[in-house]
Amino acid sequence: MDPLSVLREYTMRGELESIRQVGDEFHFGDECRFPCNMDTAYRSKQGSLYTLDSLVFFVKNTHMKHTDYMQQARALKLQTVTFIDRKALLDYLEGRVQNTDAIELLAPTAVASVALPPHLHHLDAPSEDDVEEYRPDDPSFIPSKRGRLDDGIVDLGGSIAGISEYEPMEMDASHMISFIKERERPIRDRNTILLCHNKDFHEILTMLTKRDEEKRKAEDLKEAENRHQSNGRYGSVDDKRFWKGDTEPKDTFGLKGKPDLSRSSHAHHPISQSLPISSTPRSGALGDTGQKGAKIEGIPIILVPNAAQTLLNMYNAKEFLQDGVYVMPDVKNKKPEVLYFYRKMGREKPVKYEVRDKTTALSPKDWDRVLAAFVLGKEWQFKDWPFKDHAETFNRIMGIYLRFEDDSIDQAKTVKQWNVKIISLSKHKRHQDRTAVLQFWDALELFVHGRRLNIVF
Structure with missing residues (x-):
């Protein structure tokens, strides 16, 4: 039963x-x-x-x-x-x-x-032997004290x-x-x-993430060395074009030592036309994103929407970003002004992070520490932000749009026009939350490395 x-x-x-x-x-x-x-x-x-x-x-x-x-x-x-x-x-x-x-x-x-029934309380439950010996077609059958009941087995x-x-x-x-x-x-x-059950694949995910990180760092280092050698050998584009040819200057005269009038427009030696060769990169040679700025002091900041009807806010950001588990926000609890958590995924030593949802109290130095922001797709979220448009905003800060995989795609039409990363969550499969969090951290690493931000993240 x-x-x-x-x-x-x-x-x-x-x-x-x-x-x-x-x-x-x-x-x-x-x-x-x-x-x-x-x-x-x-x-x-x-x-x-x-x-x-x-x-x-x-x-x-x-x-x-x-x-x-x-x-x-x-x-x-x-x-x-x-x-x-x-x-x-x-x-x-x-x-x-x-x-x-x-x-x-x-x-x-x-x-x-x-x-x-009350009149059968003195009887015990029938055993298997009693059931087998029961013969309904035999009227002379007399059950034992462990025998049949009037209402059936x-x-x-x-x-x-x-x-x-x-x-x-x-x-x-x-x-x-x-x-x-x-x-x-x-x-x-x-x-x-x-x-x-009772299995945790966190070590495998950490090992794979660490291997990808080391591979990415090696590629970035190799690219930086090639760029340094390239800018150290060629002072300008003309120098580079010259050194790609013969190492000796070509003869600009005719066979009998007379000037070749057909090459009068190139009478000057290419070396005299080029700038001096510099052994170090010149200012601006790497572009704005290639210059390594001053070290940013302080704890990295992640912004979340200041709203109750959103998937991620100050009520559940710590459980999601630190522990890799998504829980529904409980708005009945008291909301903290500033939330701190430690990133452990992909890090040998935990890194402290700061989560905020109000930007009015951020100073210019605080905005330098803002690395990522979870967006709603609403314009009012960017009211007090010190950027002129969405292009500048998401060039300075990595944008993330969190959604349930079963939600309508129409809700993300506005967000698709911005330079943000869309991460989908399952409504019921909580074992997939850690994968979504790892997507966020991987995207943040690419963002920080791509902009050469000098900050411990």
């Missing part, structure tokens, strides 16, 4: 008041009872099975706000139903859906107790669901297979197979 099916039946009939707790057991009317901490067949998207006491408390308190429900459940030390499981679980228990992938067929770990959790009275199981193989298939439930699907 499945406690989840019994709870669903009582919920659909509106008889939740008949479920009462007696000691360590839940009594479902006078029909059956189960241990309170018994695992049910409903698996959370986070991987764990919900216990019976957690589901009973949840279904009896669906009228409460989710935050109030979680506070009371934690106070009672019960397992809480997550927000992402709430709707699907309630639809199943109230009968709006017949089945769901979250249900797994489990081997019976506990035996449900079945209430016997009692279901103790090991019998076949749907058979309330004794029936001879005489059927051919095809009927038996059909009978079994009708009662099959999926134990695993493609999502649960990919879940690795």
